[in-house]
Amino acid sequence: MAQILDILTSAAILYAVAAGLLIIFGVMKIINFAHGGFLTVGGYSALVVTQMGWSPWASFGFAFIVGFVCGSIIERLVVRPLYARPLDAILATWGLGIILGQLITLGFGREVQFVQSPVSGAVDLLGASYSLYRLLMIPAAIVLALALTAVLNGTKLGLQTRAVIMNENLARGLGINSGMVRFITFSLGAGLASLAGALITPLSSVDPNMGVPWLVSAFMLVLVSGASFLSLGIACVVLGGAQVLVSTYANPVLGGLTIVVLAALILRLRPQGFARD
């Protein structure tokens, strides 16, 4: 039982962490390597909320807003000139991640710090005791997925975004401001990354490099998912599940490598990954 919960919560956490990267990759076809930096920004937003003595619940909204604002500034200044150079966009956003990490180090110091969790304690579930906060990650990921699907399918912006994903030139020809769509997408992706950073910090701690390992996992998950939130869900359950199983039955180090190695092999055998053709 605990193992099933481990798999589900791991998948949920991975889903939350990767969603912001996926939306940027889906619309803009660029890999945002500042994603790790945005996760860190979210973690420290939660830290600020803790230090100010506000309710820990406020950290999620606060983190999203901080990430959104960072993202919108960065899109204007850095990402916009790189749409035609996707490999260079990876590098420039990696540089941005370094800048974010160093700014955080200068502001908060490089030591590991802890954030107050909005809920604490464990619950008994079918005889097994399980961390309540970790358990809450599952509904959180589901709500996130539903919200993103609703935005994409139920709003005018979502319609325009889907048009840009399918055929950007045609969308522009039809009068859709694709630059605006890209701007909002990048800001939203950054906001989601920051939110995810705030979500995961109560589970561990914050430090200026906390985002990097998550970035790599999220990156691999997005590559095997294509541009679909559904296939991202499948990828998170399959690869996250494999990670939990390998960590339990083999050893944690191999477990840590499961996602990257499996994803690389999947892409070699099936370049479209979990996405449909």
Added chain:
Amino acid sequence: MTKAAASSALPGPARPERQRQMRWLVILSAAALVLIAIGPYVLPMFMVNSLIRGFLYAAVALTVDILWGYTGILTFGQSAFFGIGAYAAGLIFTHMGFSTEHAFLALGAGILVAMAIAAIVGWLSFYHGASPLYASVVSLVLPIVVAQLLYSGGQFTGSSSGLSGFESFDVSIEAWFWITGAFLVALTAAAWIFVRSDAGRVLVAIRENEARCEYLGINVSRIKILLLVACAAIAAIAGYAFAGVQMVVAPEYAGFVFGTELIIWVALGGRGTLLGPVIGTLIIDLGTAYLSGNLPFVWKLIIGFAFVIVIVALPQGLMPILTRPFRRTQAQMDASVPVLQAVAAEPFAGLSGGGQHALDIQDVRKRFGSLKVLEGIRFRARRGELLSLVGPNGAGKTTLMRCIADGGERSSGSILINDRDIGRRTPYECVAYGVGRKFQTANVFETLTVAEALRIARTRLQRPQFTGRAETLDVPPAVVKVMQATGLDQQMATEARYLSHGQKQALELAMVLALEPSVVLLDEPTAGLTKPERALIGQILTDLTAKEGLCILLVEHDLDFVREISSRVIVLHQGQIVLDGTVAEVVNSELVRTIYAGGGTMNSAGTH
């Protein structure tokens, strides 16, 4: 091999320019070696120590520049090979003790393991149809895996603290400075010679246009794998020396973050310049050594800002700005052009295979999902035929050509070139069967000169030099004729991006003919050419079929041109052959007139 009348843009031999370049190389290398020789006597000890490390990092950065700057493979993984070389020394010296034999054993083991892993990684990353992003992904996974394995090695690898305190070479710091400095100078000079050689130009051609390289018969994947293996060996040697001099190894040196730092140094110095990455690495590493004590985070922040600014605003890095005043003039470029020389009328290499039919298309179909683009195409073509494919847009003409040049394209059916079934072979293998394909839109190497592009096209038949450039460019007479007819022979030193549209078309045609194919696929070869040029090209094509015995498959929208040169015409409509006959038959056909007049759909059955 007899040589026909030589024709050349500028008859002067290319020697003086090459001598001038070599002289510069010798002067610069000698100056660098002198600086390295006196370095330990004038520099403070701390700086000597830092520079030794910088020299070794720069050697790895050089491999990143070859892979990324020259060949276009964005790699995060060179750190892994550095780490493998370092750990080969650290592990063997720690667990087996230091001796001369063990020193050689560790060097050999480090290089071999690095090369073996590079071969596996290369096989995984580079295959026909792989996206460039995938190779970067694999290069990202590699250092993560290597570093994690080192972390988890317990006592054996020293885990996160690594290995230290092992016995190493009994060599003074000054001597290490000289050894590593000389290593870097030798490596840079060798790389400098290599990238300027004919073989080195192939790397740039791959970066500029990988697909065109494959359709010129170049096995791009194999070249990339071999290059990665060589670069891995160099990185492993640098790592081995690093462990030898520092007497400490740690997982970070094999990790992904070090891999990205290498990229940052190369990008700041200037990708594709060799000297830029070397100088960039030395300056940044020295800066790190001096400033990380006082301003650790600010220094890294400055590097981060500089990196982002360079990537966004100065993608070529800082080196080209510094060297701009010394850029070679057009006159110097002209002087380095090889002599274009026609190899007298031997049959094309592609024709030596024999075979009854040059081209045999058997029931070829192509579908995209439920959309049928080609349906049951079957025809045969002999040598000496100039066969035109006509039909309205969307009839499947270009798709058919694609199927002939790439065995992986068709959905079913088979295609024989000179009676040999191409099966599912890749484009470069189809070239070896005798296929030459010219694309619909001019498809050349934008930053290579006309002469370099032709040389690339000859790579399959004439092994390129690794240390320099051949002084002559031997091509079939037909290539010289195409060059002369379109004035390209006067522009041998011009980069392809400065050519007119028509000249690009002609250059691509010349490149395809330089492959000495037996079956030539020409998709609108004369679009953008003037009327006289078009007539000359038409004459060359008819000569090639009539005298050399080539089989040419031509797609053209200019029906007058088709009428003048074709020996046979096939009319495609909605993915099917509706008419196959002589020019006269097609011209007089009521059916063809209906199709071109847009006379609606018709049933092809029973119309001819």
